[in-house]
Amino acid sequence: MVRTMKTKAIIAGLTFAMVGCQTLATDGDVAARITNPTDDSRRALQSAVNAALDTNVTLANAALTDSSVLTIERNPPRSMENLPAQGRNMDMPMQFRLVLNNGDCVLIYTADDSRRQLADTSCVAE
Amino acid sequence: MNNFENDSVDPWIASNIVTRTFWLLVTLSMFTACGGGSGAVAPPSPPPPGGTGWQMGMFMPASTFAAQCQAPRPGSSDMQGMTVDENNFLRSYSDDTYLWYSEIADQDPGLFNDPIAYFNVLRTTGLSPSGTTKDQFHFTFDTEEWIQLSQSGVSAGYGASFAVLAPAPPREIVVAYTDPNTPATNLPIPLTRGAAIISVDGAAVVDGDPAVLNAGLFQASAGETHTFEVLDLGAQASHMITMTAANIASTPVQNVRVIDTPTGRVGYMLFNDHIATAEEGLVDAVNQLNAGQGIDDLVLDLRYNGGGFLAIASQLAYMIAGPTQIAGRTFELTQFNDKHTATDIFGRPITPTPFFNVTLGPPFPLPPGQALPTLDLPRVYVLTSSGTCSASEAIMNGLRGIGVDVIQIGSTTCGKPYGFFPQDNCGTTYFTIQFRGINAMNFGDYSDGFVPSAVDDGQANVLGCSVQDDFTKLLGDPTENRLEVALAHQAGMGCTTPISVAPGVLSKTTGTLDAVDGIVPKSIWHTNRIMRQ
Numbered sequence: 001m002v003r004t005m006k007t008k009a010i011i012a013g014l015t016f017a018m019v020g021c022q023t024l025a026t027d028g029d030v031a032a033r034i035t036n037p038t039d040d041s042r043r044a045l046q047s048a049v050n051a052a053l054d055t056n057v058t059l060a061n062a063a064l065t066d067s068s069v070l071t072i073e074r075n076p077p078r079s080m081e082n083l084p085a086q087g088r089n090m091d092m093p094m095q096f097r098l099v100l101n102n103g104d105c106v107l108i109y110t111a112d113d114s115r116r117q118l119a120d121t122s123c124v125a126e
Numbered sequence: 127m128n129n130f131e132n133d134s135v136d137p138w139i140a141s142n143i144v145t146r147t148f149w150l151l152v153t154l155s156m157f158t159a160c161g162g163g164s165g166a167v168a169p170p171s172p173p174p175p176g177g178t179g180w181q182m183g184m185f186m187p188a189s190t191f192a193a194q195c196q197a198p199r200p201g202s203s204d205m206q207g208m209t210v211d212e213n214n215f216l217r218s219y220s221d222d223t224y225l226w227y228s229e230i231a232d233q234d235p236g237l238f239n240d241p242i243a244y245f246n247v248l249r250t251t252g253l254s255p256s257g258t259t260k261d262q263f264h265f266t267f268d269t270e271e272w273i274q275l276s277q278s279g280v281s282a283g284y285g286a287s288f289a290v291l292a293p294a295p296p297r298e299i300v301v302a303y304t305d306p307n308t309p310a311t312n313l314p315i316p317l318t319r320g321a322a323i324i325s326v327d328g329a330a331v332v333d334g335d336p337a338v339l340n341a342g343l344f345q346a347s348a349g350e351t352h353t354f355e356v357l358d359l360g361a362q363a364s365h366m367i368t369m370t371a372a373n374i375a376s377t378p379v380q381n382v383r384v385i386d387t388p389t390g391r392v393g394y395m396l397f398n399d400h401i402a403t404a405e406e407g408l409v410d411a412v413n414q415l416n417a418g419q420g421i422d423d424l425v426l427d428l429r430y431n432g433g434g435f436l437a438i439a440s441q442l443a444y445m446i447a448g449p450t451q452i453a454g455r456t457f458e459l460t461q462f463n464d465k466h467t468a469t470d471i472f473g474r475p476i477t478p479t480p481f482f483n484v485t486l487g488p489p490f491p492l493p494p495g496q497a498l499p500t501l502d503l504p505r506v507y508v509l510t511s512s513g514t515c516s517a518s519e520a521i522m523n524g525l526r527g528i529g530v531d532v533i534q535i536g537s538t539t540c541g542k543p544y545g546f547f548p549q550d551n552c553g554t555t556y557f558t559i560q561f562r563g564i565n566a567m568n569f570g571d572y573s574d575g576f577v578p579s580a581v582d583d584g585q586a587n588v589l590g591c592s593v594q595d596d597f598t599k600l601l602g603d604p605t606e607n608r609l610e611v612a613l614a615h616q617a618g619m620g621c622t623t624p625i626s627v628a629p630g631v632l633s634k635t636t637g638t639l640d641a642v643d644g645i646v647p648k649s650i651w652h653t654n655r656i657m658r659q
Contacts (some may be wrong), residue, residue: 088545095489
């Protein structure tokens with residue numbers, strides 16, 4: 001019984017180490033872009049971005065396929081007269097970087113350097 | 127964006143403390159006004175039962191009332207409060223930060239049952255020099271809508287921006303421009319500027335159900351499919367197309383080209399949005415224009431550019447003018463009201479926006495610190511419309527501020543030298559004008575827009591020609607009305623009448639779409655209702 005619990009704890013610890021935001025390895029990061037995106041890989045990317053920003057973010061189907069940098073900004077609402085609500089924007093956008101690390105595709109949110117491994121995603125060095 | 131800290135004090139206790147503090151301050155101020163008194167001065171009467179304690183011209187800090195909500199948002203830091211608390215927040219916040227705070231008629235917040243209705247009276251009623259309302263940008267958004275995010279330049283749609291030439295029957299809608307590699311341009315016959323939309327899902331544009339038209343044209347979510355009858359530019363017969371909306375990445379800089387003329391090489395670029403990805407597009411455009419023999423003049427097409435990141439506007443202005451003309455001067459200085467002369471409304475030092483001469487770096491897409499290419503031009507032609515707004519106007523103003531000749535071809539711009547820091551309170555995000563931008567010559571009073579005029583007066587009248595939009599030609603076509611007049615002006619002919627609209631001259635095509643302006647809604651936003659009954 002004790003052994004079983006220990007095993008479960010080890011497995012849980014390893015699982016956390018593999019997917020936890022703060023524990024992924026950072027050595028050997030290489031800028032990367034997504035290849036052959038699928039519905040599953042898009043879902044993985046969407047989930048990671050939403051989790052980092054704590055809101056639903058509109059992404060293009062081809063996000064991160066032609067660049068390792070993903071820039072996010074407020075989707076400016078337009079008035080009837082077609083003018084962005086905040087036409088003189090002093091804010092800053094948000095940025096993610098995709099890296100290839102030990103065969104894994106890892107999304108980094110540059111504001112806090114949090115790292116999220118993308119499941120079901122293939123990527124190549126940029 | 128809420129800059130007011132909430133603490134854990136019970137809201138009702140806090141409210142009582144606030145009330146007591148308020149009346150203590152009132153009392154003290156009256157004693158002070160009376161020179162301290164001898165003890166014979168009676169204290170002020172307490173507020174009447176059920177009153178709000180409102181005293182005209184006396185304001186508590188806005189933080190006193192922040193996040194005290196009639197309907198607190200679950201899971202948020204909102205506290206239980208009353209409508210009058212929300213109104214008091216708006217009253218104090220406006221008194222502190224509104225650019226024309228002294229022109230607000232102070233009204234009892236207890237008399238308004240709706241904070242948005244109260245917010246709407248917290249503004250100046252003053253008029254601009256032309257007699258229009260001075261403050262035309264006072265509005266709110268539901269915070270849940272305002273905080274939505276997207277990949278830079280990505281929104282649901284077809285990749286075609288439509289110009290609404292007539293929103294009420296008999297309606298008229300045409301394509302203003304398209305983005306490459308989108309459903310609109312991947313059709314067997316790609317949609318192009320000037321294509322007329324005849325019907326949407328069976329509803330005739332001219333007089334059909336506006337709900338159907340809005341749903342198909344402006345409110346389609348990714349994955350929705352709609353059917354359109356279109357009449358392509360120059361075609362004799364219409365045809366049917368089907369498009370499925372997708373999350374489209376716009377291309378903010380397009381149609382970059384060089385036009386050889388007898389009076390020199392004239393560059394042209396269409397710049398539609400000051401979004402983060404525009405930085406790379408603008409650098410590429412300037413490099414393209416500089417290639418080979420370079421250019422002698424530039425026509426910058428901002429007719430559909432409503433603004434965005436001011437830093438991008440500064441970069442483009444630098445790339446046009448070059449380092450010699452900049453000569454250490456600033457692109458734009460931000461001016462707040464007279465309560466915030468050294469620091470902004472958050473207490474940060476006010477620093478001018480420089481002419482950025484390098485790439486901005488993260489979180490903007492390009493690596494930081496790369497020198498920007500420059501065109502080093504002493505003048506620039508700018509194509510404008512009423513949709514040319516804010517950061518786009520800042521380009522014109524910033525360049526004029528350092529002596530670059532700006533020649534305006536088109537119609538009067540929107541007139542928005544102002545800006546705001548959107549402020550959430552209780553689920554509503556409020557936009558109240560808090561600053562104006564002035565150029566290196568201390569000019570920023572163009573609330574009626576920049577007007578193409580016979581003489582440049584150094585203020586809102588800009589040398590140029592008034593020319594309406596022309597949907598019979600593609601953008602960047604030298605025979606499109608606005609570009610045509612710009613090229614004629616560049617050739618020393620002054621303000622000519624475009625061939626298509628000159629009396630006695632054969633029109634280019636049908637002649638119905640070449641002297642009009644229209645609304646070009648770019649983004650799906652379900653609170654907008656573009657069509658009207």
